[in-house]
Amino acid sequence: MRRHELTDSEWELLAPLIPRAVTGRPRVEDRKIINGMVYKIRTGISWRDLPPRYGPWKTVYTRFRRYALDGVFTRALQQIQAQADTAGDIDWLVQIDSTVVRAHQHAAGTGRKGGTTTRTNRNDHALGRSRGGLTTKIHLACDGKGRPLAILLTPGQRHDSICARPLLERIRVPRIGPGRPRCKPDQVVADKAYSSRGFRAYLRQRGIAHVIPEKTDQRRHRHNRGRHGGRPPGFDQEIYRRRNMIERCFNRLKGFRGIATRYEKTATSYEAAVTLASFLLWARSV
Known part of the structure; x- marks a missing residue:
C-alpha cells in the first residue's frame, strides 16, 4: 500500500458495494481504480496527472463519474453508518454547520458550449459569486464523534439558516434488518447563524431538542416586548x-x-468527492 491509498480494511468495507460488470472485456482492477480516485482527491491534482500505476486517467475519471451519477459512494456511506448504528457507535447529538470552499478556475467553466457561465448554471452546480470569486458552501451534519451524517452543497452566498431544514432531512441511516431508516437526531447543536423562530419551531414539531444560542437582536426584541415576548x-x-x-x-x-x-466542475462530482472522503473518515473510526 502506497501513500494516499486504501488500506485492506477500508477496501473490505467498500469492495462489496462496487458494481460488477457481468459482460464485456476484462476491466482494470477495481481497487486500483478506487485508489486512483482517492489519490486524486487527497492531492488535488488534475485527472490527467494521475500516476500511471492507477491505469489510464480517462478510465479512472469515467468510472468516478459513473459512480457519482449512480450514487455508489452515497450508498457506501449509508452502509457504514448503518453498521455503526447497529453496533451502537453513533452519538446522536447531531451538530450542524457550514464551510465555504473556493472554486478553482478549472471549476468555473461549467456552462454552455464555449465555456460561458450563466447565473442559472452556477446555481445548478452550487457555485456562488462573492468578492473572492466563485465559491461553494458545504453544509454538514455530523454525529457527536465528529463523523459526517449528511452533506448538502449550495452556492457560497447561501445563508445557513435557509439550508438547516433540508440538511437535517438528508440524515438517513438505514437499518440492518427490518425497520425504517433513522432520520431523527436526539438533539441538535448549532451556532447563532441557525437561531431563527422558524427553525426552532421546526425542531419542536419533530420533537428534537436543540442547543442554539440566541442572537443579541432577538434577545433585545424579546425584552422590548415584555411579557408578550415569550420565554427565552x-x-x-x-x-x-x-x-x-x-x-x-x-x-x-x-x-x-x-x-x-x-x-x-459539476456539483454531482464534487459531492461524490466529499462523500468518498466522508466514507474514509468513517472507515478509519470504526
Whole structure:
C-alpha cells in the first residue's frame, strides 16, 4: 500500500458495494481504480496527472463519474453508518454547520458550449459569486464523534439558516434488518447563524431538542416586548461546548486537498468527492 491509498480494511468495507460488470472485456482492477480516485482527491491534482500505476486517467475519471451519477459512494456511506448504528457507535447529538470552499478556475467553466457561465448554471452546480470569486458552501451534519451524517452543497452566498431544514432531512441511516431508516437526531447543536423562530419551531414539531444560542437582536426584541415576548429559549452551555467536533470534522475533510479547493466542475462530482472522503473518515473510526 502506497501513500494516499486504501488500506485492506477500508477496501473490505467498500469492495462489496462496487458494481460488477457481468459482460464485456476484462476491466482494470477495481481497487486500483478506487485508489486512483482517492489519490486524486487527497492531492488535488488534475485527472490527467494521475500516476500511471492507477491505469489510464480517462478510465479512472469515467468510472468516478459513473459512480457519482449512480450514487455508489452515497450508498457506501449509508452502509457504514448503518453498521455503526447497529453496533451502537453513533452519538446522536447531531451538530450542524457550514464551510465555504473556493472554486478553482478549472471549476468555473461549467456552462454552455464555449465555456460561458450563466447565473442559472452556477446555481445548478452550487457555485456562488462573492468578492473572492466563485465559491461553494458545504453544509454538514455530523454525529457527536465528529463523523459526517449528511452533506448538502449550495452556492457560497447561501445563508445557513435557509439550508438547516433540508440538511437535517438528508440524515438517513438505514437499518440492518427490518425497520425504517433513522432520520431523527436526539438533539441538535448549532451556532447563532441557525437561531431563527422558524427553525426552532421546526425542531419542536419533530420533537428534537436543540442547543442554539440566541442572537443579541432577538434577545433585545424579546425584552422590548415584555411579557408578550415569550420565554427565552433553553440553552445548555456544557452541551454547546461539544460543538467543536464539527469544526474538527471540517478540518479532517479539508485535509483532502481536492475538498479544500473545489476543482470539479459539476456539483454531482464534487459531492461524490466529499462523500468518498466522508466514507474514509468513517472507515478509519470504526
